[in-house]
Amino acid sequence: MKTISFRRLGLLALVAFTCLRAGAAPALIANKNVAGEKLDAATLKSVFLGKKVAWDGAGRITLAVLKGGPVAEEFLKGAVDLTPSAFINHWRRLAMTGGGTAPKAFEKEEDLRKFVAETPGAIGYVDRAMADDSVVILTPAP
Amino acid sequence: MKIKSSFPGQGRAVLAFFLTGALAAAGRGAIPLGSSNVQIGGFFSQGYLYDNHGDFPTQDEGGTFDFREMALNASTTYGAHLRVGAQAFAQRFGNIGGDRVLLDWAVADYNFSPAFGVRLGRVKYPKGLYGEALDLDIVRPFIFLPNAVYNPVLRDFASAVNGGSLYGTVNAGQGSVDYKLFYGKIPMGPKQGVAEFYNDFGAYSNPNGGVAHLAMDYAAGGQLVWNTPVSGLKLVYSRSWFSNLQSDGPFIAYPPANLHSNIPKFTWDTISAEYATGNWTFASEWQRTGGTISYGAAPFTPLIVSAVGWDAWYVSAARRFTDKLELGAYCASLKPRYPGSGGSAANKQNDLAASIHYELNEHVSCKLEVHWIDGNYQMFNTPRITNPTLPDSSTVIAVKTTFSF
Numbered sequence: 001m002k003t004i005s006f007r008r009l010g011l012l013a014l015v016a017f018t019c020l021r022a023g024a025a026p027a028l029i030a031n032k033n034v035a036g037e038k039l040d041a042a043t044l045k046s047v048f049l050g051k052k053v054a055w056d057g058a059g060r061i062t063l064a065v066l067k068g069g070p071v072a073e074e075f076l077k078g079a080v081d082l083t084p085s086a087f088i089n090h091w092r093r094l095a096m097t098g099g100g101t102a103p104k105a106f107e108k109e110e111d112l113r114k115f116v117a118e119t120p121g122a123i124g125y126v127d128r129a130m131a132d133d134s135v136v137i138l139t140p141a142p
Numbered sequence: 143m144k145i146k147s148s149f150p151g152q153g154r155a156v157l158a159f160f161l162t163g164a165l166a167a168a169g170r171g172a173i174p175l176g177s178s179n180v181q182i183g184g185f186f187s188q189g190y191l192y193d194n195h196g197d198f199p200t201q202d203e204g205g206t207f208d209f210r211e212m213a214l215n216a217s218t219t220y221g222a223h224l225r226v227g228a229q230a231f232a233q234r235f236g237n238i239g240g241d242r243v244l245l246d247w248a249v250a251d252y253n254f255s256p257a258f259g260v261r262l263g264r265v266k267y268p269k270g271l272y273g274e275a276l277d278l279d280i281v282r283p284f285i286f287l288p289n290a291v292y293n294p295v296l297r298d299f300a301s302a303v304n305g306g307s308l309y310g311t312v313n314a315g316q317g318s319v320d321y322k323l324f325y326g327k328i329p330m331g332p333k334q335g336v337a338e339f340y341n342d343f344g345a346y347s348n349p350n351g352g353v354a355h356l357a358m359d360y361a362a363g364g365q366l367v368w369n370t371p372v373s374g375l376k377l378v379y380s381r382s383w384f385s386n387l388q389s390d391g392p393f394i395a396y397p398p399a400n401l402h403s404n405i406p407k408f409t410w411d412t413i414s415a416e417y418a419t420g421n422w423t424f425a426s427e428w429q430r431t432g433g434t435i436s437y438g439a440a441p442f443t444p445l446i447v448s449a450v451g452w453d454a455w456y457v458s459a460a461r462r463f464t465d466k467l468e469l470g471a472y473c474a475s476l477k478p479r480y481p482g483s484g485g486s487a488a489n490k491q492n493d494l495a496a497s498i499h500y501e502l503n504e505h506v507s508c509k510l511e512v513h514w515i516d517g518n519y520q521m522f523n524t525p526r527i528t529n530p531t532l533p534d535s536s537t538v539i540a541v542k543t544t545f546s547f
Contacts (some may be wrong), residue, residue, distance in 0.1 A: 042313070050312045051256045051320075054222035067504065068465075082374050085462065086418060088504075089281040090547070096181055097266045097274045098227055098247040101217055102181065119221075 008128045017103070026075035027128040029113065029135040031060045041079075047123065048080045049090065050100040057120060063103035064112045065125030075125040101109040184229075185280055189542030191236075197531045206369035207232050207542070211277050213246060225251045226264075231277065235294055237526045238335045246277075247302050255310070262306040267301060268322045268365040269380045270412040270427050274300060281458040283423075283470035283499045285511045285540045290411070290454035290476035290493065291429045293520060295335035303328055303361050316371035323364040329383075330356035332391075341524040345401050345437060346391040353391040358384045363410070377413035383407050392437035401439040405450070408433035421462040428455040432479060451479045452520075456493075468499040476519055487534040490517035495540050506545050513538040 030037075037055050039047075046052040047061055054060050066072040068084055076087050089142070094100035106112040109126040116122040116132035132139050170420040192205040210233070217227025231246035233239035247266050253259040266274040272287055276297055279285055286294065293300075307328020311318050330336065332353050341352040363382025369377060387408050414427040432451030438444060453476075460470030476491040498512040518532040 046256050046311065053225075053253045060219055060222040082418075083421075083462075085465070092281050093275045093278060095181070095217075096185070096213065096215060096229065096278055098217075098229065098249045098251070098261070099266075099274070100214075101181065101219060101225060101227075 025128045026071045026078075026121070026125045027131045028075075028079075028125050028138045028140065029116055029131050030123040030138050031058075031116055031118075032136050034123060034138070035136045038141075039138055041063045045080050048076075048087075050094055053100075057119050059121040062119050062122040064119075064122055065103045065105050066109065066112060066125070067105045067107055071125065071127045079125075125134050180216060180218045181227075182214070182216050182333040183547055184212070185278070185544055185546035186210070186212045187279060187542055187544040189285065189540055192539045193536055194538075195529075195531075195536040206236065208236055209542070210234050210241075211279075213277065215246075218431050223253050225249075227251075232280075233277070233297070235297075235335075238295060238338075240333075244298075257310040257312055258317060259309050260306065261309065264302050264304050265307045265324060265326065266302050267300055267361070267382070268307075268324065268357065268363075269382060270429065271378055271414045271416055271425055273300060273380070279509070279542065280544050280546045281507075283468045284472070284495065284497045285509050285542050286316075286460075286495070286513070288427075288454075288456035288458070288472055288474035288493065288495075289520075290456055290474040290491065295338055295520075295522075296543050298334040299330075299336040300534045303408070305360075309437075311471045314368065318369045320367040320369065321364065324382075325362040328358060328361050330358060332356060336422055338524050338527055339520075340389050340391070340403075341526075342522040345403075347394045347397040350392040350397045352525060353389050354392040355388075357386075357388050361385070369506060372417075374418040376416050378412070378416075379412065380412040380414070383409040387433075393442065396439070396442055399439045399442050401437060403435055403437035405433040405435045406482060408450075423460045424458070426455070426457045426529075429453070430479075453477055453479055456541070466501045468501075470497045470499065471495060476517075478519060487517045487519075488532070489519055491519040491521070492516040505547055506543065511540045 034055060037058055043052060048063065052061065072084050076082050076084055080087065082090065091102045093119065095102040104115060109130040112124050113126050113130060113135060116124045161390055187210055189209040190205060190207055191209040199242050211231070213229050213231045215227060215229035218226060219225045226249065228248035229246040230243050232241050232243045234241045247264050249261045249263040249265055251259060251261045268274055270291060272282065272292060275281055276287065276292060303324060303326030307322055307324035309322045311320045332355065337353050337356060340346060341348055346352045350460045361382060361384050363380065365378065365380040368377045385407060387405040389403045390400055393399040406452065408431065410429065412427055412429040416423065416425045430451065430453050432449065434447060435450045436445055438446055454474070456472050456474035458470065458472035460468055462468045472495050474493040478489055481489040492515070494514045495511060497509060499507060499509045501507040514537055516535045520535065521529065521532055523529045523532060
């Protein structure tokens with residue numbers, strides 16, 4: 001039996017990690033009762049900044065966000081043009097000045113997905129690979 | 143160096159109240175952002191303040207731990223559009239605040255649409271970039287917002303109004319405009335920080351208690367925030383005014399006589415810009431205040447009328463170096479629009495500040511800040527803030543730790 005060297009194992013691990021990172025992309029997910037809502041980029045920004053608090057037909061909007069990580073960083077940059085720390089400070093400011101109710105924050109993407117699946121009106125984001133058929137994946141219009 | 147430290151019975155009660163709330167929030171799994179429809183949050187911030195000349199609103203006794211804020215809030219939603227919530231707040235800033243628990247805000251908020259919403263109750267007072275978040279050092283790199291525009295002694299004067307506001311966001315091409323309009327009353331009294339302005343004026347008899355009564359008819363104003371098409375750039379204009387700002391108290395020359403003052407309209411205009419790009423945040427604001435004050439102790443003195451007001455500006459920059467470390471600095475200027483005769487130092491307050499902000503984790507952050515202050519305009523010598531000598535310059539060092547949830 002041919003022995004695989006540590007050096008080759010390390011190289012394989014690095015390649016695998018790089019492929020996984022390159023494939024990681026955020027997916028916007030929502031509770032199935034949100035599927036019929038009209039959503040474009042401007043509305044999405046309004047939702048995640050707390051300016052839009054209710055869907056047209058799906059009740060109150062409940063935001064679910066990740067506490068940090070590359071998925072959060074990429075999603076927030078694209079959706080609201082904020083860094084994760086700036087996004088957190090935005091909601092701290094709103095919650096502590098009477099301007100809004102802060103999002104639900106999760107360490108793990110599977111917990112966020114489960115929450116969105118079980119909460120009518122909920123919207124959030126996870127890595128695309130973590131999205132399943134318990135939620136709807138939304139693609140906002142430009 | 144004598145260090146003044148005070149956490150008397152009332153302060154301990156407030157701390158117990160806060161800790162109870164924090165534990166309740168933890169028990170509900172509400173840290174950091176709630177697991178049921180009722181959301182509980184808050185913060186506790188304790189600091190140490192050293193001023194080499196005691197010009198800052200602490201007594202001239204060196205360092206002090208009388209430097210803290212705490213808040214506890216709860217909110218919930220009913221249906222798709224209605225939200226209610228309230229926040230209690232307590233502060234000790236030298237001899238101001240006294241750890242007294244106050245109602246910071248309490249609102250019933252109905253959001254009809256992103257373009258129009260109504261808040262009723264005790265609503266925060268929008269002024270400049272950071273007026274509504276005066277107490278939230280957790281959301282900024284600095285311990286102190288520039289004193290020139292955000293004087294902490296005036297906190298109770300600038301924090302909230304009992305009334306209501308209209309708010310919303312409208313599209314403006316590739317950007318958007320947020321608007322707020324508010325109207326309400328600001329409860330006033332001689333224990334508030336604003337009383338120091340009157341007691342320092344030199345017309346009230348401080349040995350006989352200083353100003354005894356403060357009142358105003360109403361406060362009103364609005365704010366426009368233009369979220370420009372340039373990523374990270376926003377421009378803000380705020381205007382507000384107080385109607386019939388009045389004071390009464392014993393006249394310094396003859397205490398049995400009452401000195402009455404009135405400012406029929408005192409206005410605040412603030413123009414602001416904030417630009418966030420990458421790890422940098424730049425901000426600058428310019429503010430002008432003004433009005434006409436009439437005062438007299440009839441029948442012993444004639445009615446005197448004079449203009450009053452000040453101009454202020456600052457420029458700040460902050461950079462986040464890592465997820466945990468942020469550095470910031472600002473320079474600020476404050477001067478009266480109608481200089482008095484007290485010499486050049488009494489007619490200016492220039493402040494150069496540098497700050498280090500380190501976040502231990504998502505709940506705890508620490509800051510170290512130094513101020514080099516040139517001038518002593520709007521620094522006080524009153525029974526509550528005793529500074530028999532006001533030197534031309536001073537250095538202030540502040541250290542603060544904040545726990546938020």
